[in-house]
Amino acid sequence: MTWTEGLQHCSEKGLQYMGEGHWLVEPRDFPVWIGLQRDGSGDDWSWSDGTHSDYRSWTSGPGPGSGSCVAVSSQSKAMLNQSCSKAFPFLCYRHNVVLLQEELSWEDAMETCRNLRNFYNHTSFSMLSVEESEVEYALSHAKGAKTNKVWVGLRFLAGSWFWSDGTPVSLSLPSCPKFNCGALVVNTSSIEPTDCTEKLNLLCYGSGPQFS
Template sequence: MKTSFTVLLFMSLFGMSLNFYVIHFFVRESMSWDNALKYCKEHHHDLSTVRNQDLQQLSKNAQDDYYWIGLEKVNHDQNLWNWSEGGTAVIDNWDNDQPGNEDEKCGAVQRSNSKFHDAPCSWAIPFYCMEVYELILVQQENTWEEALDYCRQNYIDLAIITIEMIMTEAKNKVTAAQTEDVWIGLRFLAGHWFWVNGTDLNYSAWSVEGELQCPAMNQRCGVLNRDEKLWKSTDCDRRLNFLCVRRSHTNY
């Protein structure tokens, strides 16, 4: 089965200590709710748990009239709903006359108005999966290449900081670093800076020196400075602490 994805550049931090963030993936393949749930659990974390402030952005990137999220009915008479990844759903954004039919036990969102609907679970419509991530500070001193290898062997990758909310979490993490600079997944090659997963720098937080357009050969790896809380370019052979990113299976 060939399925394509739109990876949203929209993420949300959650949890009292802001330790985690979530990325939503739009899956264009139309499936029943049960099959969508199975797909998300096999390929990601779960069907998406969403909040009201997420909905407009999710709907903007969807393509059909409706899309599944991880919402399932527990009790019709009491209007009780749960999220598929766990936890009671408190929904205050139902569309008019929703929820309606007792037999409509799965939750969808109408793209045109970003309102919740109950729907027959057998509907075949697209859906959102989610991945939950957290940043890990590794307090050992490695070169940039060694740090990259370590993160990829033990987690996912060196930290990828693509929006302000992830930058906020990265700033919090590096306060415990034992080196003034901390490696992140930022590298200069072939004439430009990019993240090690291939993402371009649409968001940046460089120091006052700015983004060096043609750094010296020994200044082509990126760090987050523990004290200034900004990015700098430096020698890739320095031995520093580093930030990795890993998937988390915590509940939203």
């Protein structure tokens, strides 16, 4: 399909157009549309969900040519700017982070996330683990929160911090915190210790197949 037809196809299925980090692995080399398009005639680019993109991995030379839509090589993953009217294969993906607007304690939030496996086609769900480089991604999914913080899967027990899904913690956190649960503060882009009984919205993460 053309770039626009691919975008419409993904949207009709409730999916996102392929974005950064969602790459195809194929033995043959051919262009594949991703959800990246030029803004106007300059060198500003944005993803199909409207977010600005600084991702750059052009196939050759310092920058793009005249095409306004972006495909990637199925083998090298290098970016190829193309005329948007060309027809290439494309991939859609489904976000695997879910914001729940229920107001729950940390323990209840953890159980609620685990129970989502009954409603979504994922192997399992847990509360979201967030490292420093992933905070902005987490915030993009917390925009609809009704509380100024949202629970993530961070807990302090037996003298150390851990993520509820077993992911190692590399955040800079107090070694003797006043509160033992972690929450993402929406307006400061930070993760901080929070009273585990506080009633907050929550971010859940689903593991399992995401491509369609």
